[in-house]
Amino acid sequence: MNRLVSVSSKEDIFPENRNTSVGLLLEYHNLNIEYEPYAQAQLLIGMCMDNRKHLHIPDNFAFIIRAGGANLRYSEFKVSYAIAVGGVKSIALIGHNQCGMVNLVARKELFIKGLIENAGWEPELAEQHFMNFAPMFEIGNEVDFVLSEAKRLRLRYPKIQVVPLMYKVEDNLLYQVKED
Numbered sequence: 001m002n003r004l005v006s007v008s009s010k011e012d013i014f015p016e017n018r019n020t021s022v023g024l025l026l027e028y029h030n031l032n033i034e035y036e037p038y039a040q041a042q043l044l045i046g047m048c049m050d051n052r053k054h055l056h057i058p059d060n061f062a063f064i065i066r067a068g069g070a071n072l073r074y075s076e077f078k079v080s081y082a083i084a085v086g087g088v089k090s091i092a093l094i095g096h097n098q099c100g101m102v103n104l105v106a107r108k109e110l111f112i113k114g115l116i117e118n119a120g121w122e123p124e125l126a127e128q129h130f131m132n133f134a135p136m137f138e139i140g141n142e143v144d145f146v147l148s149e150a151k152r153l154r155l156r157y158p159k160i161q162v163v164p165l166m167y168k169v170e171d172n173l174l175y176q177v178k179e180d
């Protein structure tokens with residue numbers, strides 16, 4: 001978490017992001033600048049499904065794909081659509097601390113018991129489901145993951161600006177992430 005850089009004024013925004021749609025996202029969410037009207041999406045935001053997170057952005061400002069851990073590996077067609085048809089040139093990838101997609105194996109029993117009790121699944125099927133999918137959705141460490149996912153997306157979409165960000169659930173603010 002010591003790679004995080006706070007944004008409490010426009011000058012705090014990394015120069016490469018300032019005056020881009022990602023810089024605007026930081027200004028709307030962290031600095032509460034006045035909303036502008038938008039006729040079309042300015043960027044794509046990838047963020048976790050976690051219920052503790054809510055972005056302060058104007059209507060029409062962004063496409064948003066929500067997936068556990070801000071993991072877009074299984075949302076590629078939607079990412080491609082936002083770029084190809086939606087015309088966005090930037091992706092803000094927003095990880096967050098205390099993410100449920102970290103150390104999934106620690107919640108294996110809870111997951112299986114919950115599927116059985118809450119959804120009516122058979123125990124064997126619930127266990128298989130966890131074992132099949134947990135490795136795909138495990139992200140390891142929130143900050144490391146958002147950085148590696150940003151690198152992967154840059155290789156996949158070389159003309160697109162991809163910026164890793166972190167959301168802290170304690171203060172509901174976005175943070176920039178120092179990359180190597």
Ligand SMILES: [Zn+2]
Nearest residue numbers: 048050099100
């Ligand atoms: Zn999460």
